[in-house]
Amino acid sequence: MNVQDKVIAIIAEQAVLEPSDVSPGSTLEDLGIDSLGLVESIFAIEEAFDIQVPFNANDPQAGDFDISSVAAIVAGIERLIAEKTA
Amino acid sequence: MRRVVITGAGTINALGHSVPETLEAMREGRCGIGELDFRDVDRLSIRIGGQVRGFEAEGRFNRQQMSLYDRFTQFTLTAAREAIEQSGIEFTGEEANRSGVVLGTAGGGVSTWDENYRSVYEEGKNRVHPFVVPKLMNNAAAAHVSMEWNLRGPSFTVSTACASSNHAMAQAFAMVRSGMAPAMITGGSESMLCFGGIKAWEGLRVMSKDACRPFSANRNGMVQGEGAGIFVFEEMEHAKARGAEILAEVAGFAMSSDAADIVMPSKQGAARAMAGALRDAGIDRAEVGYINAHGTGTAANDKTECAAVADVFGPHADRLMISSTKSMHGHLIGGTGAVELLACIMALRDGVIAPTIGYEEPDPECALDVVPNVAREAKVEVAMSNAFAFGGMNAVLVLRRV
Known part of the structure; x- marks a missing residue:
């Protein structure tokens, strides 16, 4: 499973949807994921990829981690994985 | 309904070990938040807090007491002593039978849980100290206050997370106002600044790594503290009759x-x-x-x-x-x-x-x-x-x- 498929699986589970219902262009809002669901998703992503995601629930827009869409989240994770192995 | 007044106040927290020290720090706008200092802090991403400094349980409490008092109980008893001494109230006879203690805490003996889990899980030990349960239970602090000052009436602990001590004080107030108790010891304490306590909070991602800046546009989360605040809530006529100094009316x-x-x-x-x-x-x-x-x-x-x-x-x-x-x-x-x-x-x-x-x-x-x-x-x-x-x-x- 590549990074995108894995992330979609995690987000789909959080949103109680089928992975096929989640597309790279989906936003978390579209999928009905609230702030607590987002914190849980990030935890699951950190566990799955063994990375640290810089994310503060007080200001989800702050920091370098873009959560505006599934594609943006995937790109951010790929960058963190690359930084870890670099 | 009776009127209720506060005749004693005590505290220990990151700003001071007494009410005068704490109020002086508040007047000066001093910050008690700093680098956390406890075991395994290097494994945390949140490393600041309002930790109580320079508090040594040794010397304040004897060996038997130390084996029974978690840090949250130590804080409670220290603050309760200040409050009750200021009030000058003594609990004897029928009045003692009707007076009690209602305290708030969210976690109770968190560091006792933490230390003993560490000992059985990490160190693989198969035996813990016999007093682990009475030390960590949420009502331990209230129980020791009742024993120390002969409070024989209604005593219990309220646990509503961040509102615990306000719920506790509201309850104590209602009990004095209704005439159920002539006086109540009330307030609350917390001591979660240990590895497991902070690690749990880290998970929520609401903690700041640098400072607590309420209402400021650049705020980035909460910072945890520890300590206790304890008060004597007393029926107004009762306080006046014994010439007690009144700090405020509830x-x-x-x-x-x-x-x-x-x-x-x-x-x-x-x-x-x-x-x-x-x-x-x-x-x-x-x-x-x-x-x-x-x-x-x-x-x-x-x-x-x-x-x-x-x-x-x-x-x-x-x-x-x-x-x-x-x-x-x-x-x-x-x-x-x-x-x-x-x-x-x-x-x-x-x-x-x-x-x-x-x-x-x-x-x-x-x-x-x-x-x-x-x-x-x-x-x-x-x-x-x-x-x-x-x-x-x-x-x-x-x-x-x-």
């Missing part, structure tokens, strides 16, 4: 539940608690000069709380002062309302309003007079103390100058 309270979300606060729930406390006290909103805010420094709390204050107080919201002393002592979770009540007493008694320190940028969603950075002199007749907990459980107290 005029009313209200509790409400958001019944909505386990962590996100609701404006309506907060507003109902504030309005309800004023109604209970029979006080007009225009008489309130100071609010000690819940003011955690999280985006969710601060915006919601300011909007609720605006709703409840209308145009008067722009005239009253509201500050969050968590910027100085951190968030004491179940003990926080008790330590913060000291700022209300200082406002009423000394005419000094504790500041919100760390305030750097105005936030249009928190456009109230938050007493930024520097304490202020002002005559205040009525002060309010807010506590809004996870679980959507709110408790607000109203105090009046005597």
